[in-house]
Amino acid sequence: MNKKVKLLDEGASKTDSPVTGLSPGRLALDRFRRDKVAVWSLYVVCFFVFIAIFAPVLTTLFNISPYTLDRRALNDYGNPLGRFGGVSWNHPLGVEPGTGRDILGRLMYGARVSLLIGFIGTIVTTSVGLTLGMLAGLRKGFVDSLITRLADVTLAFPSLLLIIALNRPLTQRLESIGVPEGNFARMTYIILVLTVFGWVYMARLIRAQVLSLREREFIEAAQSFGASNGHLIFKQLLPNLWAQVIVFATLSLPGYVAVEASLSFLGIGLMAPAASWGIMLGDSVRYYRVDPTYLLIPGVTLMILVMAFNLMGDGLRDAVDPKSDKQQL
Amino acid sequence: MSPLLEVTDLKKYFATGTSKLLHRPTGQVKAVDGVSLSVEAGQTLGIVGESGCGKSTLARILTRLIDVDSGSIVLNGVDITKLRGAGLQKVRRDIQIIFQDPYNSLNPRHSAGQIIATPMQIQKTVSKKDEVLRVKELLELVGLNPEHYNRFPHEFSGGQRQRIGIARSLALQPKIIVADEPVSALDVSIQAQILNLLEDLQRDLGIAFVFIAHDLSVVRHIADKVAVMYLGKIVEMGSSKVIYANATHPYTKALMSAVPVAKTGTDRKTRILLTGDVPSPIDPPSGCRFRTRCWKAQDICEKLEPDLMDRGDGCVSACHFPEIKA
Numbered sequence: 001m002n003k004k005v006k007l008l009d010e011g012a013s014k015t016d017s018p019v020t021g022l023s024p025g026r027l028a029l030d031r032f033r034r035d036k037v038a039v040w041s042l043y044v045v046c047f048f049v050f051i052a053i054f055a056p057v058l059t060t061l062f063n064i065s066p067y068t069l070d071r072r073a074l075n076d077y078g079n080p081l082g083r084f085g086g087v088s089w090n091h092p093l094g095v096e097p098g099t100g101r102d103i104l105g106r107l108m109y110g111a112r113v114s115l116l117i118g119f120i121g122t123i124v125t126t127s128v129g130l131t132l133g134m135l136a137g138l139r140k141g142f143v144d145s146l147i148t149r150l151a152d153v154t155l156a157f158p159s160l161l162l163i164i165a166l167n168r169p170l171t172q173r174l175e176s177i178g179v180p181e182g183n184f185a186r187m188t189y190i191i192l193v194l195t196v197f198g199w200v201y202m203a204r205l206i207r208a209q210v211l212s213l214r215e216r217e218f219i220e221a222a223q224s225f226g227a228s229n230g231h232l233i234f235k236q237l238l239p240n241l242w243a244q245v246i247v248f249a250t251l252s253l254p255g256y257v258a259v260e261a262s263l264s265f266l267g268i269g270l271m272a273p274a275a276s277w278g279i280m281l282g283d284s285v286r287y288y289r290v291d292p293t294y295l296l297i298p299g300v301t302l303m304i305l306v307m308a309f310n311l312m313g314d315g316l317r318d319a320v321d322p323k324s325d326k327q328q329l
Numbered sequence: 330m331s332p333l334l335e336v337t338d339l340k341k342y343f344a345t346g347t348s349k350l351l352h353r354p355t356g357q358v359k360a361v362d363g364v365s366l367s368v369e370a371g372q373t374l375g376i377v378g379e380s381g382c383g384k385s386t387l388a389r390i391l392t393r394l395i396d397v398d399s400g401s402i403v404l405n406g407v408d409i410t411k412l413r414g415a416g417l418q419k420v421r422r423d424i425q426i427i428f429q430d431p432y433n434s435l436n437p438r439h440s441a442g443q444i445i446a447t448p449m450q451i452q453k454t455v456s457k458k459d460e461v462l463r464v465k466e467l468l469e470l471v472g473l474n475p476e477h478y479n480r481f482p483h484e485f486s487g488g489q490r491q492r493i494g495i496a497r498s499l500a501l502q503p504k505i506i507v508a509d510e511p512v513s514a515l516d517v518s519i520q521a522q523i524l525n526l527l528e529d530l531q532r533d534l535g536i537a538f539v540f541i542a543h544d545l546s547v548v549r550h551i552a553d554k555v556a557v558m559y560l561g562k563i564v565e566m567g568s569s570k571v572i573y574a575n576a577t578h579p580y581t582k583a584l585m586s587a588v589p590v591a592k593t594g595t596d597r598k599t600r601i602l603l604t605g606d607v608p609s610p611i612d613p614p615s616g617c618r619f620r621t622r623c624w625k626a627q628d629i630c631e632k633l634e635p636d637l638m639d640r641g642d643g644c645v646s647a648c649h650f651p652e653i654k655a
């Protein structure tokens with residue numbers, strides 16, 4: 001090689017440890033690990049997931065069944081005995097006024113419902129939105145107009161009214177086509193409506209992003225080596241979309257948890273004696289004067305979960321974006 | 330010996346201003362309108378012209394990124410104009426492109442190593458084991474630190490990024506590289522470094538270049554042959570020695586006078602300033618396309634389009650009144 005080229009790479013001494021090619025996923029993981037807040041949020045989320053999965057085991061273990069009525073924990077008016085809503089060894093977070101059901105037990109079971117709806121809703125809306133958005137952005141013309149119109153129409157619907165109005169007939173329809181009756185059918189309905197109205201935002205975001213990315217020269221560069229469409233989509237485009245997808249997913253997940261709560265509050269979705277955070281919140285509002293702790297517990301829990309997801313989402317977004325890396329390699 | 334790359338009468342018209350109502354194009358941009366040229370192995374052809382004259386379109390046609398409307402591209406004796414599938418895939422190894430904008434041409438989510446490895450992965454030219462080794466070799470070849478393998482594009486300067494782009498274009502060991510204004514986006518001081526690098530690479534690896542630029546000064550050192558484009562057509566072309574010494578087309582002369590040259594006293598040329606804008610390529614002037622800005626234009630220029638004619642010294646010029654020195 002010639003002199004000029006040699007001169008310029010003086011920094012590259014041969015004694016250095018051999019450089020290995022790290023995958024972008026590995027580099028992202030390293031960046032995530034360095035973000036303390038994100039890592040702790042991940043722990044919190046994992047904790048909730050753990051509780052949700054093992055709720056039946058845990059409640060049996062600690063003898064805090066969410067369904068057992070405990071009259072002895074209530075006074076004559078049906079209010080919990082003792083301070084803070086009846087906190088005691090038997091009932092670590094107190095009992096439900098009127099029934100005496102254990103709040104910790106109900107909270108644990110509620111986490112199952114909230115997280116299930118949150119995760120499934122997010123996975124389905126995100127993948128539907130991502131697919132339709134990419135399709136619209138990549139296939140201009142007819143496919144694009146079709147998807148864009150569909151999105152506009154969906155947004156034009158008064159969604160909440162529709163969700164309330166369609167609750168009964170659609171749940172019954174679900175049951176008639178073989179979805180197990182009762183709370184399972186109601187949950188399916190919630191996930192269904194979340195998806196029908198939720199994909200639009202994701203799809204629009206992705207479409208806009210794809211439209212601008214496809215004009216970038218690195219796409220043409222890949223084409224000049226003979227890249228297949230699969231390579232262009234999965235290796236060139238998708239890595240540039242992950243940040244958006246992750247932000248969207250981590251924001252919509254706590255959103256769906258909250259939507260489940262509000263729908264249960266409105267009487268759509270699960271019904272007591274089933275436990276969900278929405279049912280608990282709706283119920284506790286009736287007692288907030290005599291038993292404020294009851295309102296506080298599901299409220300604060302919901303808040304912690306939502307915050308943990310958002311902080312974790314921030315961390316993930318920074319991790320997949322190489323530009324956020326402030327540390328010198 | 331036949332040239333490495335020979336193209337004949339390339340035409341590419343873009344439809345513009347699609348009317349919403351009829352879904353029919355309302356106009357045509359004649360981006361490339363009958364371009365013929367050839368490049369010898371290991372040599373450099375410089376293509377010069379103002380913004381919008383169709384240089385990038387030509388580059389995309391040559392590298393088969395867009396299909397041409399008519400004309401033919403012959404690479405190494407094989408007609409690649411209509412090639413598809415496996416045949417095209419194989420040809421892509423031989424002809425590569427370097428882009429103008431080092432910020433847009435590298436995927437921001439891929440590390441430098443990954444960017445350079447991609448062509449080899451797609452074309453499966455090296456084994457997984459040798460890949461990292463080869464990438465480091467390429468990084469070194471273009472004057473980058475192989476230790477920077479895992480760095481991302483944003484951690485490099487513009488010049489360094491362009492080096493990554495160059496390394497990537499070298500990865501498949503092409504016979505010819507089309508460089509579309511590879512230094513326009515860079516600082517003047519860095520331009521020289523990149524130009525030197527390209528020259529060194531050409532000398533060491535024997536690669537042919539089609540080097541696109543918007544002014545003549547950039548291609549002066551590097552080009553063996555130059556072609557001057559105006560509104561989708563070549564107006565003058567020939568060996569750069571002859572053209573730089575004796576331009577005959579008024580447009581070339583105008584571009585030439587914009588080139589800063591260190592000359593003393595009496596030999597100094599008067600500077601020709603081009604007035605007016607480049608006419609719209611949707612509706613180019615009749616006859617000679619340059620006539621709206623030409624100070625020598627006569628009636629015939631409006632009526633008759635000048636063909637590329639041999640000037641008598643191996644160069645061609647498309648003007649009714651070429652200034653051929655005796």
Ligand SMILES: Nc1ncnc2c1ncn2[C@@H]1O[C@H](COP(=O)(O)OP(=O)(O)OP(=O)(O)O)[C@@H](O)[C@H]1O
Nearest residue numbers: 343358360379380381382383384385386387543610
């Ligand atoms: N995909 C396209 N669709 C429609 N018109 C196009 C398209 N690509 C290029 N053009 C038009 O073709 C003409 C030539 O464009 P091109 O990009 O080749 O010019 P250029 O010489 O590379 O200019 P620059 O120096 O600015 O890069 C321009 O008028 C441009 O508007």
Ligand code: SF4
Nearest residue numbers: 617620623630648649
């Ligand atoms: S043909 Fe006429 S208008 Fe065109 S460049 Fe020559 S003199 Fe000028």
Ligand SMILES: [Mg+2]
Nearest residue numbers: 384385386509
């Ligand atoms: Mg260009």
